Amino acid sequence: MRACQLRLAKLSHLGRLHALLEHCDLRGALLMESDLCEVRFVDSDLGDLELFNMDLTGSDLRDNELGGLKGMGCLRGATIDALQLLALAPALAAHVGLVVEEAVGDGV
Numbered sequence: 467m468r469a470c471q472l473r474l475a476k477l478s479h480l481g482r483l484h485a486l487l488e489h490c491d492l493r494g495a496l497l498m499e500s501d502l503c504e505v506r507f508v509d510s511d512l513g514d515l516e517l518f519n520m521d522l523t524g525s526d527l528r529d530n531e532l533g534g535l536k537g538m539g540c541l542r543g544a545t546i547d548a549l550q551l552l553a554l555a556p557a558l559a560a561h562v563g564l565v566v567e568e569a570v571g572d573g574v
Contacts, residue, residue: 503543517541 470490480500490510498518506526517537522544532550535541538561546554559566 488508504524514534517540520540
């Protein structure tokens, strides 16, 4: 699929696509109850995408916008790059219940 416009779409029960999604706009969309193993996303906007009960094992999400992504647990087994990891760090920390606070200086 190329240049698809699925902004704010609600998609569910997608079969195992083994596909390429290139230059697609999925901002604010909801993907649920689907198997998207080994799907490759290229230069797509997945900002504010919400994932629910998805399997993305083996999917390649590198080189895509992931800001505001919801449903961190669904990313298990997917590939992202180091910069995406930094952007997703707060959401990943919240997902696992990690408390992140500034260090308290000891006045030395």
